Amino acid sequence: MINVKILTGYPEMFPGGLAYSIIGKALKENIFTIETINLHDFGNDNRKSVDDEPFGGGPGMILRPDVVEKALLSLPNIKNSKSTKLYLTPSGSLLNQKKLGVLAKLDEIIILCGRFEGVDQRAIDILGFEEVSIGDYVLAGGEIAAQVLLEGCIRLIPGVLGHPESLLEESFSSNLLEYPQYTRPKVWEDSLGNKHDVPEVLTSGHHNNIKKWRLNKSVEKTKKIRPDLYIKKKQKQD
Numbered sequence: 001m002i003n004v005k006i007l008t009g010y011p012e013m014f015p016g017g018l019a020y021s022i023i024g025k026a027l028k029e030n031i032f033t034i035e036t037i038n039l040h041d042f043g044n045d046n047r048k049s050v051d052d053e054p055f056g057g058g059p060g061m062i063l064r065p066d067v068v069e070k071a072l073l074s075l076p077n078i079k080n081s082k083s084t085k086l087y088l089t090p091s092g093s094l095l096n097q098k099k100l101g102v103l104a105k106l107d108e109i110i111i112l113c114g115r116f117e118g119v120d121q122r123a124i125d126i127l128g129f130e131e132v133s134i135g136d137y138v139l140a141g142g143e144i145a146a147q148v149l150l151e152g153c154i155r156l157i158p159g160v161l162g163h164p165e166s167l168l169e170e171s172f173s174s175n176l177l178e179y180p181q182y183t184r185p186k187v188w189e190d191s192l193g194n195k196h197d198v199p200e201v202l203t204s205g206h207h208n209n210i211k212k213w214r215l216n217k218s219v220e221k222t223k224k225i226r227p228d229l230y231i232k233k234k235q236k237q238d
């Protein structure tokens with residue numbers, strides 16, 4: 001079981017997408033829990049402001065360190081806790097499948113979601129937040145990024161996936177992209193009247209040939225659209 005605590009200015013964004021499908025089922029079954037802490041409850045002055053202008057000038061507003069600390073200290077037992085604390089930001093280290101596997105084994109994860117131009121660096125350094133990015137692009141805030149991270153992590157907890165064997169073959173566990181998949185109808189006639197058959201080998205019943213075909217397709221696809229991954233795979237083999 002993972003207890004997730006989320007520090008956010010938009011608590012109503014949770015559980016959001018995490019309430020659906022297999023992740024939603026895991027939430028109902030208490031395989032993980034989500035608690036949100038509203039940063040606005042810890043704002044300063046009578047306007048309850050949580051952000052301020054950046055020192056040195058520049059656009060946007062920065063989340064204040066005192067607000068982040070107060071929100072964090074509102075969590076029970078936080079002083080003795082060794083919980084992993086993540087701050088979701090495009091300037092963090094890139095999230096990958098291996099990191100999700102590490103996170104899926106934790107008992108508690110605390111996630112700080114930034115909005116504005118960012119968070120005062122002292123809050124990150126002094127309070128011990130690890131900066132994590134979900135990709136080389138910029139979102140408007142960390143809430144959706146937190147849901148991406150949690151969805152990827154929670155599906156790895158034993159018992160969450162209906163078919164755990166699908167974890168073995170999926171993209172990234174072997175540095176290869178997944179092979180293409182097909183289902184019924186065997187011959188699909190599209191709206192223009194063109195007919196499209198599925199690759200013959202898949203309906204041959206010849207398991208060894210199917211395995212070989214799938215591996216070939218995975219390699220072909222990875223070389224073409226993720227040459228960086230293919231190089232990584234080669235390096236691991238050598």
Ligand code: ADE
Pocket residue numbers: 088089090132133134135136137138139140141142145
């Ligand atoms: N917040 C805004 N963009 C983000 C990203 N790419 N990853 C994590 N958090 C973010």
